[in-house]
Amino acid sequence: MIHTRALTRTFPARGTTVEAVRGLDLDVGAGELLAFLGPNGAGKSTSLRMLTTLLRPTSGSATVAGCDIVADPRGVRRRIGYVGQGHSAGVGQRVRDELVTQGRCHGMSGGEARTRADELLALLELDGTADREAAHLSGGQQRRLDVAMGLIHRPDLLFLDEPSTGLDPHSRANLWEHIARLRAEQGMTLVLTTHYLDEADAVADRVVVIDHGAVIADGTPDELKGKVSGDLVTLTTEPGGARRAAEAVTRIPSAHDVDADGDGATVRLRVERGDAVLPELLRALGAAGVEPLTLQVQRPTLDDVFLTLTGRSLREDTP
Numbered sequence: 001m002i003h004t005r006a007l008t009r010t011f012p013a014r015g016t017t018v019e020a021v022r023g024l025d026l027d028v029g030a031g032e033l034l035a036f037l038g039p040n041g042a043g044k045s046t047s048l049r050m051l052t053t054l055l056r057p058t059s060g061s062a063t064v065a066g067c068d069i070v071a072d073p074r075g076v077r078r079r080i081g082y083v084g085q086g087h088s089a090g091v092g093q094r095v096r097d098e099l100v101t102q103g104r105c106h107g108m109s110g111g112e113a114r115t116r117a118d119e120l121l122a123l124l125e126l127d128g129t130a131d132r133e134a135a136h137l138s139g140g141q142q143r144r145l146d147v148a149m150g151l152i153h154r155p156d157l158l159f160l161d162e163p164s165t166g167l168d169p170h171s172r173a174n175l176w177e178h179i180a181r182l183r184a185e186q187g188m189t190l191v192l193t194t195h196y197l198d199e200a201d202a203v204a205d206r207v208v209v210i211d212h213g214a215v216i217a218d219g220t221p222d223e224l225k226g227k228v229s230g231d232l233v234t235l236t237t238e239p240g241g242a243r244r245a246a247e248a249v250t251r252i253p254s255a256h257d258v259d260a261d262g263d264g265a266t267v268r269l270r271v272e273r274g275d276a277v278l279p280e281l282l283r284a285l286g287a288a289g290v291e292p293l294t295l296q297v298q299r300p301t302l303d304d305v306f307l308t309l310t311g312r313s314l315r316e317d318t319p
C-alpha cells in the first residue's frame with residue numbers, strides 16, 4: 001500500500017538546512033495499522049505530509065495506494081483520507097452539511113453525499129449531532145467528525161496525524177474504539193502519528209520509531225520491546241538492606257544492571273524473564289537474610305526501547 005525509498009525532505013532555516021526526514025525506506029501492507037512514534041520535531045508530520053502529497057519530497061521516491069506521490073498526486077488523493085492536526089470543519093457549519101459538502105468536493109452527487117454522510121454519522125456515533133454546529137461539539141466529537149470527513153470518499157488508506165492529542169482519556173479510548181471498529185468492518189490501512197507510548201503499544205500492529213528524521217526501529221510492539229535487555233525488577237527492603245540485597249541478587253545468573261538506590265532500601269535489576277526468576281530471587285535474598293518488603297516486575301515499555309536506542313526518554317522530549 002505504501003512503498004518509500006530514500007524519501008527525504010529538507011527545509012532551509014536561517015542559513016542552515018533542517019533535515020526533517022532523512023532517507024525514509026518503508027513498506028506498508030494493505031490492512032496494516034502502522035504508528036510513527038517519536039519526540040517533537042522527529043519528522044513524523046513531515047513524513048505524513050509527503051505521503052499525503054501536501055509536501056513535495058526534496059529527494060527519494062514513494063508510491064501510495066499504487067500512485068507516485070510526485071508524478072500522480074491527484075491519484076494518491078483520490079485513494080487516501082487525511083486527518084490533520086487541526087479541526088477540518090468550517091466555522092458556522094452544521095455537522096451533516098459539512099460532510100455533504102466534503103462529499104460534493106469529491107465529486108459525489110447530492111443524494112450520494114447525503115447517504116454517505118448519514119452512514120458515517122451512524123458509524124462514528126454522531127447521529128445525534130447532525131444538525132448542530134460543528135464548532136459546538138465536544139473535543140472528542142469534533143475529532144470523530146474529522147475522521148468522518150477523511151472517510152467520506154471511502155479511501156483504502158487513512159492517515160491520522162496525532163488523532164488523540166488534546167483529548168481526555170475517556171475520549172481517547174472512545175476514539176480508538178471507533179477506529180478499531182472501522183478497521184474491522186472496512187479492512188482499511190491506517191497510518192498514524194502519536195506521542196502516546198501506551199497508545200502506540202496498544203493499537204498498532206507495527207511501530208516505526210523516528211528520531212532526528214531517521215527510522216531507528218521498526219517492528220511490532222513486542223519485537224521492539226524484545227530489543228530491551230529484559231524485565232525490570234524493583235525490590236524494596238528495610239532501610240539499609242539494599243546493599244546486602246544487591247550483593248545477593250548479583251549471584252543470579254541472568255541478573256544484570258543491578259543497582260542499589262542511594263536511599264539504601266531499593267534495588268533495581270534486569271533479568272531475562274522476571275516472572276520465572278522470582279522464586280530464585282526470593283531464595284537468594286532469604287539465604288542472605290534479607291526480607292523484601294515489596295517486589296515489582298515490569299515488562300519493558302516502548303519508552304525503554306527509545307531509551308535503549310537513543311539514551312533519552314521520550315517522556316523527557318514530549319510535553
Ligand SMILES: Nc1ncnc2c1ncn2[C@@H]1O[C@H](COP(=O)(O)OP(=O)(O)OP(=O)(O)O)[C@@H](O)[C@H]1O
Pocket residue numbers: 011012013018019020021038039040041042043044045046047
Ligand atoms: N515548513 C518548515 N520550515 C522549516 N522547518 C520545518 C518546517 N516543517 C517542519 N520543519 C522542521 O522539521 C523537523 C521535523 O518536523 P515535524 O513537524 O515533521 O516533526 P514531528 O515529529 O511531526 O513533531 P511534532 O510531534 O512536534 O508534530 C523539525 O525540526 C521542524 O522544526
